[in-house]
Amino acid sequence: MSTDSILFQDIFDIKDLDPQGKRFDRVSRLVGRSENYEMDLTLDFNAEIYPLKIGEKFSLVLASSLSLEPNANAGGVEKKESWRERAPGERDLSDEYEYVMFGKVYRYEDSNKGATAGQQVSVYISFGGLLMCLEGDYRHLQNLTVGENIYLLMRK
DSSP: OOOTTEEEEEEEEEEEEOTTOOOSSSEEEEEEEESSSOOEEEEEEETTTSOOOTTOEEEEEEESOOOSSOOOOBTTBOOOOOOOOOOTTOOOGGGGOSEEEEEEEEEEEESOOGGGTTTEEEEEEEETTEEEEEEEEHHHHTTOOTTOEEEEEEEO
């Protein structure tokens, strides 16, 4: 499996669900903390098709592509991927995960001011109206850029 397309990967522990109350029937908002990079996550997800509970752990991956092939950069031009129906027996990154969303990075900002300004950042991603905010050290989020299309993959 190629890791060229994986932009971020960690295991999260769910600390809270719907902290401001449930607003939609099928959507919940989780608040989690990562084990390895000490990142804070706020994520809207479809609780009807992927139910989660406080205290559960899940693996989260942000990827630029679902392809298992390494990115072939011919002359510095990245190969564009288009959606198409997979052939029988063809595999991709989503086969290894239980919940997948496609979205776009729409904001990247400093999380705090003062002496540590620039160290902590927040990245905001929209998955068709389901929102995500990932906060933490800029070194772990520097691969994410505003305007970039992105896949979120989760498994328990």
